[in-house]
Amino acid sequence: MNWKISAFAPKEAVQAALVAHEDAWDWNPEVVLSGCEIAEDKPDDWVLEAWYPHKPTATDKAAVKALFAEGAPELTVEKLPDADWVALSQEGVEPIRAGRFHVRTPEFPASTEPGVTDFIVPASQAFGTGQHATTAGCLAMLTAMKARGVEVRNLADIGTGTGLLAFAGLELWPRALATASDIDPVCAGVVEDNCELNQISMGARRGELTMVIADGMADPLLAARGPYDLLIANILAGPLVELAPDFARAVVPGGHMLLAGLLTTQEGAVRRACRLAGFRLAARMVNGDWSILWLRKRAGVNVRAARPGRMPDWSRRW
Incomplete structure (x- = not known):
């Protein structure tokens, strides 16, 4: 992941964006999304980060902004040095x-x-x-x-x-x-x-x-x-x-x-x-x-047959 988009917003807005991301069926599975507080002494100030294997396009930026219901924050795009960012x-x-x-x-x-x-x-x-x-x-x-x-x-x-x-x-x-x-x-x-x-x-x-x-x-x-x-x-x-x-x-x-x-x-x-x-x-x-x-x-519960569950790629979570 050599590029990152950051969006700074209040905690509630970032959490809502994370929920919207889970419902976005067309989200690119190569793009990893995370959200967290900026600092321990600022629990209500959060950042949404999207990690990309390529330079984000205008479509990529629009997809991040679309996760925010209203008042999408300004986006910061930065190029990262080559590294295993999970390990680091x-x-x-x-x-x-x-x-x-x-x-x-x-x-x-x-x-x-x-x-x-x-x-x-x-x-x-x-x-x-x-x-x-x-x-x-x-x-x-x-x-x-x-x-x-x-x-x-x-x-x-x-x-x-x-x-x-x-x-x-x-x-x-x-x-x-x-x-x-x-x-x-x-x-x-x-x-x-x-x-x-x-x-x-x-x-x-x-x-x-x-x-x-x-x-x-x-x-x-x-x-x-x-x-x-x-x-x-x-x-x-x-x-x-x-x-x-x-x-x-x-x-x-x-x-x-x-x-x-x-x-x-x-x-x-x-x-x-x-x-x-x-x-x-x-x-x-x-x-x-x-x-x-x-x-x-519960004992004695019958679950109706359904197709075997196929889940989205949640492997890069934590």
Whole structure:
């Protein structure tokens, strides 16, 4: 990504633009979009950034402006030096402590706190180092689920990125079957490397991790290894809504689902889709502007057959 468009606007406007982006069916999948606050002491001042592999055209600029309902801000276009911007954005980040987990890059020392599991996740081509509020929130929610007596024998991490949430699941339930999937082929090598760093065995047996490149739930291996009593999906609100029926078919009655990647303003739509698919809310957590949802599938729910879910490219999220 050698070019970037920036649009500075109030928090509400940028969040609304992110939602509009998810609904833009014709959005170029090569263009990565993100939004965040400018500084910790300015929580209401945000910037929307669009990353391009080419110099943005007039059409590209118009597409960004169209994401803002009214009063589109001025756009700043800049050329960036050749670099792996995902990796650079993650270098030197401080370790995080979420639930019973300490997540760090190799530059930092391991935690010596009793009862805390240390994971190493280098800056890489995949997202999910634990720094984002959604990933950290999932780590905290998984810890809470374990503390409340949830037992897991078969888990799936959909949109795994670096593999971190699957690693956490195996740490909490070490005898579980574990499957991780992502739509981005880059993630296969990233997860393999991270398994080696964290001494996690890859394989198809209990306590090992199976990795698959899959488009949503439409994959024979994901189907063959199910049904699951824990399904984790830290992706985007749009795919969560679209895939709710597919998730329901993949989770056992009484099973658990952990969803993240949705803004608090998008929570209602995600919860409605999950309720229609047969899930009820067990607990929710808010981390900054993001919602983390723990849901349970009701017993005796029949989900109508539908086409296998194909989701947009959410692989470059975090």
